[in-house]
Amino acid sequence: MDVKEIRKDFPILNQEINGHPLVYLDSAATSQKPQPVIEKINEYYSMHNSNVHRGVHTLGNRATEGYEGAREKVRKFIHAKSTKEIIFTRGTTTSINTIAYSYARTNLTEGDEIVLTPMEHHSNIIPWQQAAKAVGAELKYLPLQSDGTIRLEDVENTVSERTKIVAMGHVSNVLGTINPIKETAEIAHRNGAIMVVDGAQSTPHKKVDVQDLDCDFFTFSGHKMCGPSGVGVLYGKKELLEEMEPVEFGGEMIDFVGLYDSTWKELPWKFEGGTPIIAGAIGLGAAIDYLEDIGLENINKHEQELAAYALDQFDKIEGAEVYGPKERAGLVTFNLDGVHPHDVATVLDQDGIAVRAGHHCAQPLMKWLNVTATARASFYLYNTKEDIDILVAGLQKTKEFFGDVF
Structure with a gap:
C-alpha cells in the first residue's frame, strides 16, 4: 500500500493551515474524499442528473442504474444476501432511529430489556432510551473492564430471556475497542433477542460480513x-424488514394510494420515501470501488501499524494519559495532564494539526472514564507515521506552552 500515492488522490490534503502543511487526524469524525469520488458525484450532476425509478427517458434510466448499481455495490461490500436488505438512509443515526422506531416500538412491551454498552455513541443510546420510555422497556448496560473492553462472560450474565434487543458498536469511536459482535449475536439469539450493530467506525476500515456476524x-x-455526507445504510435481515412499517410516508415508497388507505412498495423501497439520496448513493458506490481497489485488508493492516506506533510514541510523552485497550482500531484518545483538550486541539491547530476534542458524543463513557472531555487523533489510509511524529512534537510544544502546570 503506497500511502504517498494514495495521498495524491485527496486534494484537500495538499494545503497549508496557519502556514503549516495540513495533518488531518480526525477521520473518525469524517474522512476526506478522494478525487475519483468527487469526480463521480460531479459526473452525475453534470451528465446524468434526474430523478430515479419514475421516468422512462434516458437521464432517468441513467440515474436509476447508478442508484441501484450503488445498492448492489453495498450488498457485495458487506456480504448481504439481497439488495432488498439494503436501505439507503441519511446515515447511521437515521438508520438506528428507524430500527428503534419501526421495530422496537412494535415488538417490545413493558418489562422487556434492551442491552447496551456504556461506550456507545449517543446515536446508539438515545433512540433506545426513547423506545424504552414509549413501551415501558428497561435499559441494561454491560459492565466495562478497566481497559474499556467487554467480557463475553458479562454478556452471558446480562442478556436474559427478557432481553429483546442487544445494540452495540462494532468499534468504539473513543476507545478504539473492537467488540466481539459475532459472539454477542450468538448469545443474543440464544436468548431470543436480536442484534443491532453500529458499524460507523468499522465499515470504513475493515472487511464486514453481515452474514458471518449474523447480526440482524x-x-x-x-x-x-x-x-459524501448525507448518505448511509441500514442493513436488515429480509424477514425482519418485511414485518416493519415505514417511518416516512409519501412518494416513491407507495404501491397504491386511495383516499382513505394506501399500500407500500416491496423492499427496499418502502423505506425510501420521497426523492432518495441519489448523488449520495452514487458517491458511496464510488467510495466502495476506491476502498476495494486498495483493499480493506491493506487499509486495516496500515491502521493497526499506525495505532501501535502512536501508542509507543505516546509512552514517551510525560503527562499523557491514553484511554482504551492495547489492541485497538486506528485511533488514540488521550489527555495531557493539566491541559483541557480544547486547549490541546487549539494549539495543535496552529501547527496545522487537526484532532478532535470534546466528549465525542459519548458522555456516559466520559463519566465512566471520570473526565469531562478528551482529545482524539484518528487515522485512515492517507495517514503516515510522519503525521504521528508531527502530532507528538505538537503535543510537546503544547506542554511547553502550558509549562507552568507541569
Whole structure:
C-alpha cells in the first residue's frame, strides 16, 4: 500500500493551515474524499442528473442504474444476501432511529430489556432510551473492564430471556475497542433477542460480513468511508424488514394510494420515501470501488501499524494519559495532564494539526472514564507515521506552552 500515492488522490490534503502543511487526524469524525469520488458525484450532476425509478427517458434510466448499481455495490461490500436488505438512509443515526422506531416500538412491551454498552455513541443510546420510555422497556448496560473492553462472560450474565434487543458498536469511536459482535449475536439469539450493530467506525476500515456476524441489523455512514455526507445504510435481515412499517410516508415508497388507505412498495423501497439520496448513493458506490481497489485488508493492516506506533510514541510523552485497550482500531484518545483538550486541539491547530476534542458524543463513557472531555487523533489510509511524529512534537510544544502546570 503506497500511502504517498494514495495521498495524491485527496486534494484537500495538499494545503497549508496557519502556514503549516495540513495533518488531518480526525477521520473518525469524517474522512476526506478522494478525487475519483468527487469526480463521480460531479459526473452525475453534470451528465446524468434526474430523478430515479419514475421516468422512462434516458437521464432517468441513467440515474436509476447508478442508484441501484450503488445498492448492489453495498450488498457485495458487506456480504448481504439481497439488495432488498439494503436501505439507503441519511446515515447511521437515521438508520438506528428507524430500527428503534419501526421495530422496537412494535415488538417490545413493558418489562422487556434492551442491552447496551456504556461506550456507545449517543446515536446508539438515545433512540433506545426513547423506545424504552414509549413501551415501558428497561435499559441494561454491560459492565466495562478497566481497559474499556467487554467480557463475553458479562454478556452471558446480562442478556436474559427478557432481553429483546442487544445494540452495540462494532468499534468504539473513543476507545478504539473492537467488540466481539459475532459472539454477542450468538448469545443474543440464544436468548431470543436480536442484534443491532453500529458499524460507523468499522465499515470504513475493515472487511464486514453481515452474514458471518449474523447480526440482524447493521448500520453505517458514507462520510466516514471516503464517501459524501448525507448518505448511509441500514442493513436488515429480509424477514425482519418485511414485518416493519415505514417511518416516512409519501412518494416513491407507495404501491397504491386511495383516499382513505394506501399500500407500500416491496423492499427496499418502502423505506425510501420521497426523492432518495441519489448523488449520495452514487458517491458511496464510488467510495466502495476506491476502498476495494486498495483493499480493506491493506487499509486495516496500515491502521493497526499506525495505532501501535502512536501508542509507543505516546509512552514517551510525560503527562499523557491514553484511554482504551492495547489492541485497538486506528485511533488514540488521550489527555495531557493539566491541559483541557480544547486547549490541546487549539494549539495543535496552529501547527496545522487537526484532532478532535470534546466528549465525542459519548458522555456516559466520559463519566465512566471520570473526565469531562478528551482529545482524539484518528487515522485512515492517507495517514503516515510522519503525521504521528508531527502530532507528538505538537503535543510537546503544547506542554511547553502550558509549562507552568507541569
